[in-house]
Amino acid sequence: MALLEVDRVGKRFGGLAALDEVSLKVEQGEIYGLIGPNGAGKTTLFNCMTGLYGVSGGAVRLDGRAVHNRAPHEVVRQGFARTFQNIRLFPNMSALENVMVGRHVRSRAGVLGAVLRGARTRAEEAAIRQRAQELLHFVGLERKGRALAGHLAYGEQRRLEIARALATEPKLLALDEPVAGMNPSERRQMAEFFLKLRDSGVTLLLIEHDVKLVMGVCDRVAVLDYGRKIAEGTPDAVQRDPAVIAAYLGSET
Amino acid sequence: MDIFIQQLINGLVLGSIYALVALGYTMVYGILELINFAHGEVTMMGAMVALAVIGALMGVAPDLPGVVVVLGGVLIAVPVCMLLGFGIERLAYRPLRNAPRLAPLITAIGLSIVLQNVAMLIWGRQYIAFPPLLPKGQFEILGAHISVLQLFIVALSVTVMLGLWFTVQKTRLGRAMRATAQSREVAALMGVNVNSVIAATFIIGSALAALAGVMVSAYYGLAHYYMGFLLGLKAFSAAVLGGIGNIAGAMLGGLLLGVIEALGAGYIGDLSGGFLGSHYQDVFAFFILSLVLVFRPSGLLGERVASRA
Amino acid sequence: MPIVNYLRARPRLALVLVAVLLAALPFLVGAGLGKSWVRVLDFALLYVMLALGLNIVVGYAGLLDLGYVAFYALGAYLYAWLASPHFGLHLPFWAVLPLGALLAGVFGVLLGAPTLRLRGDYLAIVTLGFGEIIRIFMNNLNAPVNITNGPQGMNLIDPIALGGFALSKTHQIFGFSVSNAHLYYYLFLAFVLLVMFVALRLQDSRIGRAWAAIREDELAASAMGIDTRNVKLLAFAMGATFGGLAGGLFAAFQGFISPESFGLMESIMILCMIVLGGMGHIPGVILGAVLLTVLPEALRYVGDLQRAVLGHVAVDPADLRMLLFGCALILMMLYRPEGLWPSRQRKRELHAEDEVAAHESASLYDARG
Numbered sequence: 068m069a070l071l072e073v074d075r076v077g078k079r080f081g082g083l084a085a086l087d088e089v090s091l092k093v094e095q096g097e098i099y100g101l102i103g104p105n106g107a108g109k110t111t112l113f114n115c116m117t118g119l120y121g122v123s124g125g126a127v128r129l130d131g132r133a134v135h136n137r138a139p140h141e142v143v144r145q146g147f148a149r150t151f152q153n154i155r156l157f158p159n160m161s162a163l164e165n166v167m168v169g170r171h172v173r174s175r176a177g178v179l180g181a182v183l184r185g186a187r188t189r190a191e192e193a194a195i196r197q198r199a200q201e202l203l204h205f206v207g208l209e210r211k212g213r214a215l216a217g218h219l220a221y222g223e224q225r226r227l228e229i230a231r232a233l234a235t236e237p238k239l240l241a242l243d244e245p246v247a248g249m250n251p252s253e254r255r256q257m258a259e260f261f262l263k264l265r266d267s268g269v270t271l272l273l274i275e276h277d278v279k280l281v282m283g284v285c286d287r288v289a290v291l292d293y294g295r296k297i298a299e300g301t302p303d304a305v306q307r308d309p310a311v312i313a314a315y316l317g318s319e320t
Numbered sequence: 321m322d323i324f325i326q327q328l329i330n331g332l333v334l335g336s337i338y339a340l341v342a343l344g345y346t347m348v349y350g351i352l353e354l355i356n357f358a359h360g361e362v363t364m365m366g367a368m369v370a371l372a373v374i375g376a377l378m379g380v381a382p383d384l385p386g387v388v389v390v391l392g393g394v395l396i397a398v399p400v401c402m403l404l405g406f407g408i409e410r411l412a413y414r415p416l417r418n419a420p421r422l423a424p425l426i427t428a429i430g431l432s433i434v435l436q437n438v439a440m441l442i443w444g445r446q447y448i449a450f451p452p453l454l455p456k457g458q459f460e461i462l463g464a465h466i467s468v469l470q471l472f473i474v475a476l477s478v479t480v481m482l483g484l485w486f487t488v489q490k491t492r493l494g495r496a497m498r499a500t501a502q503s504r505e506v507a508a509l510m511g512v513n514v515n516s517v518i519a520a521t522f523i524i525g526s527a528l529a530a531l532a533g534v535m536v537s538a539y540y541g542l543a544h545y546y547m548g549f550l551l552g553l554k555a556f557s558a559a560v561l562g563g564i565g566n567i568a569g570a571m572l573g574g575l576l577l578g579v580i581e582a583l584g585a586g587y588i589g590d591l592s593g594g595f596l597g598s599h600y601q602d603v604f605a606f607f608i609l610s611l612v613l614v615f616r617p618s619g620l621l622g623e624r625v626a627s628r629a
Numbered sequence: 630m631p632i633v634n635y636l637r638a639r640p641r642l643a644l645v646l647v648a649v650l651l652a653a654l655p656f657l658v659g660a661g662l663g664k665s666w667v668r669v670l671d672f673a674l675l676y677v678m679l680a681l682g683l684n685i686v687v688g689y690a691g692l693l694d695l696g697y698v699a700f701y702a703l704g705a706y707l708y709a710w711l712a713s714p715h716f717g718l719h720l721p722f723w724a725v726l727p728l729g730a731l732l733a734g735v736f737g738v739l740l741g742a743p744t745l746r747l748r749g750d751y752l753a754i755v756t757l758g759f760g761e762i763i764r765i766f767m768n769n770l771n772a773p774v775n776i777t778n779g780p781q782g783m784n785l786i787d788p789i790a791l792g793g794f795a796l797s798k799t800h801q802i803f804g805f806s807v808s809n810a811h812l813y814y815y816l817f818l819a820f821v822l823l824v825m826f827v828a829l830r831l832q833d834s835r836i837g838r839a840w841a842a843i844r845e846d847e848l849a850a851s852a853m854g855i856d857t858r859n860v861k862l863l864a865f866a867m868g869a870t871f872g873g874l875a876g877g878l879f880a881a882f883q884g885f886i887s888p889e890s891f892g893l894m895e896s897i898m899i900l901c902m903i904v905l906g907g908m909g910h911i912p913g914v915i916l917g918a919v920l921l922t923v924l925p926e927a928l929r930y931v932g933d934l935q936r937a938v939l940g941h942v943a944v945d946p947a948d949l950r951m952l953l954f955g956c957a958l959i960l961m962m963l964y965r966p967e968g969l970w971p972s973r974q975r976k977r978e979l980h981a982e983d984e985v986a987a988h989e990s991a992s993l994y995d996a997r998g
Contacts, residue, residue, distance in 0.1 A: 172854030181834030430958030606758035
C-alpha cells in the first residue's frame with residue numbers, strides 16, 4: 068500500500084476548477100516531486116492534502132486513513148507535516164522554541180501538568196528540549212538555538228521550518244518550494260539535505276519550480292497543468308514526455 | 321396590528337440612522353480591515369457640535385426660523401467631523417498600518433475614550449436637550465403615526481445613501497476606493513494614491529456619522545457624551561449583519577437591525593411572559609451580532625470572513 | 630545601578646528582601662501616606678490579579694477580550710448570591726470563591742467556543758457586547774423576580790472569615806492595630822502570588838508555547854499540529870477563571886457590589902494596565918496594574934493643586950483619569966508598543982544587536998489578532 072494516496076481529488080473555487088480529479092501515489096521512502104507551471108494547482112493540492120482547504124471531491128489517504136476534510140492539526144497528528152512556500156515561522160520566538168512547538172502534537176502535558184510540574188511533566192519537557200536540539204543539529208542550526216527565528220538568514224529560516232516540521236515526527240514531509248529564492252550553491256546544499264532526510268527514513272513530497280533540482284533528487288515526478296495531472300513517472304521519462312515539454316519545460320527557463 | 325406597523329415605522333427610522341453610521345464602519349473595514357472603534361464617538365461629536373452651534377445661533381439670532389438654525393448646526397458639525405475623521409486616520413491609524421492587528425485596535429479604543437472624555441470636559445456629564453426647533457406635524461398611515469421629523473430622517477438618509485452609492489459606483493474616487501479595497505498594493509501600482517483614498521474614506525464616513533449624530537439627537541431630543549458608544553456598537557452590528565465591507569449590506573443591515581430592535585422591544589414582554597421588559601432593547605443588537613458571527617460570519621451580503629484554521 | 634547588580638548576583642537575598650518589603654508595605658504605606666492608602670494597595674493587588682488573568686488571554690494567546698470585566702462581575706455576583714442576606718445564604722468563602730471562578734470559566738467557554746474561530750477583531754466586538762449584555766442584565770434583573778437587585782446592587786455581603794477570625798474587623802496583634810485593609814492585603818497578596826505562579830508555570834510550558842505560536846501565526850500553529858480552537862479556548866477560560874476569582878474577592882472585600890463597578894471602562898482599564906506595562910511579561914503587567922491603580926489616586930492631589938493655584942477646581946481630577954488612560958493607550962501603541970517593562974525577548978526584538986533589526990521594527994511586538 069502506498070504511504071500517501073491522492074484519489075481523484077477535485078477542488079472548485081466558485082465556478083473555477085482548480086483541481087480536476089488528480090490522483091497520485093507516494094511510496095514509502097521515496098522523494099516524490101510535484102511540478103507544474105505557475106497556477107497549475109500545486110499549492111492548492113498541497114492545501115487540500117494538509118487540511119487547509121476542504122476538497123470538493125475525491126479522497127486523500129495517509130497509510131490508508133482518510134486525511135481530507137480534516138483540520139490541519141489532525142492531519143499532522145496522522146503523520147503528515149508541511150512547510151510553507153512563503154516561510155511561516157514564529158518570528159518572535161527563538162529557533163529552539165520554534166522546533167519545540169513542533170513537539171506539541173507528540174507530547175501531552177496539560178494545564179494541570181504545567182502548573183504542578185510533576186516528574187512526568189519535567190521528563191517530557193526535557194525530552195522535548197533535547198529532541199528539538201537534536202533536530203537543530205540535524206539541520207545545522209545547533210548554534211542558532213537562542214536566536215529569534217525572525218532574525219535568521221533566509222536559508223536558515225528554510226531549514227528551521229523543516230526542523231520544526233520534522234519535530235512532529237512525520238511519516239511524510241511535504242515541502243512547498245523549499246529552494247525558492249536560494250542561489251545555486253545553496254540549492255545544491257539543500258538537494259543534498261533532501262537526500263540525507265530521505266535516508267533518515269522520511270518520505271518527501273516536493274513541490275518545486277526548479278526543474279533541475281527536482282529531476283536531480285526525485286525518485287518519481289508528477290506534472291500538473293491547469294489542475295490536472297498530465298504526466299507521472301521517473302524524472303527521465305517525464306522529461307521526455309511531449310505533453311510535459313509543451314506545457315511546462317518549453318515555457319520555463 | 322397598528323402596534324406592529326407603528327413599530328415597523330419606528331424601526332425603519334432608527335434603522336436608517338444606524339445605516340448611516342454602519343456605512344462608516346463598513347467603508348473603513350472594506351479598505352483597511354480595521355474596526356474603527358472611534359467611529360461612534362465621531363457620531364457623538366457631530367451631535368454635540370451641532371447642538372453647541374444651535375445653542376449659539378439661538379442666542380445670537382433668536383428670530384431665525386428653527387429649520388435654518390438646525391441647518392446651521394449641521395453645516396458646522398459635518399465639516400468639523402470630517403476634519404476629525406481625517407485627523408483620526410492621520411494620527412492614530414496611518415502610523416500603524418503595517419503593525420500587528422492588535423495595535424491599531426488598541427489605539428482605536430484609546431481614541432474613543434479620549435473623544436468621549438474631551439466631550440465630557442467640554443459639555444459636561446448631563447444630557448443636553450435638543451431645542452424644539454423642527455416642525456411638529458404628523459401623518460397617519462394604516463392606523464400608525466409618522467411625524468414630519470421621522471419622514472425627514474428617512475428621506476435624508478435615503479438621499480445620502482443614494483449619493484454615496486453613486487459616488488462609489490460611478491466616480492473616479494469611487495473606483496479608486498473599490499480598487500484599494502481589493503488590494504492596496506495593486507491599486508498603488510496602478511497609480512491610485514492609496515493614502516488619499518483612505519483619508520477620503522474616513523472623511524466621507526465621518527460626514528455621514530455627523531449627519532446621523534444630529535438626526536439621532538433630534539429624534540430622541542437628547543444628546544450625551546456617552547451616546548456614541550452604544551450607537552456605534554449597534555451600527556457595527558448592523559454592518560456585520562449586512563456583511564462587513566459591503567456598502568449595500570450596511571444599508572440593509574442598518575434598516576433590518578432598526579426594525580428587529582423596534583419589534584423586539586415592542587413584543588419582548590409578551591414573548592417572555594413579562595419576565596423581560598423593553599429595557600432589554602439594547603440587547604438585541606448584540607444578540608444578532610453574535611448569532612450572525614456564529615452562523616453566517618459573512619453577513620447577509622458579504623464575503624467570507626471567518627478564517628479557517 | 631550597582632545595588633541591582635549586587636542583588637542580581639544574590640537571588641536568595643533579593644527574594645528575602647522583597648518578601649520583607651511586601652510584608653511591611655501596608656504598615657509603611659499606612660504610616661507614611663495615611664490609612665486610606667492601604668485600601669488603595671488592596672485594590673492594586675486586585676487589579677494585579679485581574680491584569681494577570683487578562684494577560685493570559687491578550688498577552689499570551691493574542692486574543693483581544695474587551696469584556697473581561699463580565700467575568701469579574703460573575704464572580705462577584707455569585708459571591709453575593711451565596712453569601713449575603715439577599716437570598717439568605719451564607720456559604721463559607723472557601724466554597725464560594727471556587728464556585729465563582731468555575732462559573733466565570735464556564736461562561737468563558739460558552740462565549741469562546743462559538744466565537745474563537747473568528748478573526749481577532751470580531752472577538753473584540755463580541756466580548757464587548759457580552760460585557761454590555763451582562764451589565765444590562767445586572768441592571769434589570771430586579772423584576773419580576775429580584776435576582777440582582779438592579780442598579781442599587783447588593784450589600785451586607787459576608788466578609789471572608791477564617792474559622793472565627795473575620796477579616797472585616799480590626800485586630801490587635803503583638804500590640805499592632807491591624808485593620809481589615811491590612812488583613813485583606815495579605816489575603817490578596819497570597820492570591821496574587823498564586824495567580825502569578827500559575828501564569829509563570831503556564832507561560833513556560835507546552836501550553837504556553839502553543840499560545841505563543843498562535844499569537845505569532847495561527848495558521849502555522851495549526852499546521853504544526855496545534856488544535857488552535859481548543860488551545861485558544863483554554864486561554865480564554867483560564868483568563869475568565871481568574872477574573873471570576875478576583876470578582877469573589879472584590880465582593881467580600883467591599884461588602885457591596887453594584888453594576889456600576891463592572892462597566893466597559895473597567896475592562897479598558899485592565900487592558901490599559903497590560904499594554905502600559907508590557908504585554909505578555911508578568912513583571913510588566915504587575916507594574917502596569919500598580920501604576921494605573923495608584924496614579925488615579927495621586928490625581929486627587931491635582932484637585933488640591935488647582936485650588937491652590939486657581940482658587941477653585943476647574944477640572945475634576947476624576948474626569949481626567951479616563952482621558953489620560955485613553956492618551957496612554959494611543960501613545961504607547963505609537964511610540965512604545967512593547968510597554969514600559971517588556972520581557973528581554975521583546976526588547977531584543979526592538980533593539981536587536983544585529984543589523985537585520987532595522988527592518989524588523991515594523992513588527993515591533995508579537996501580538997496578533
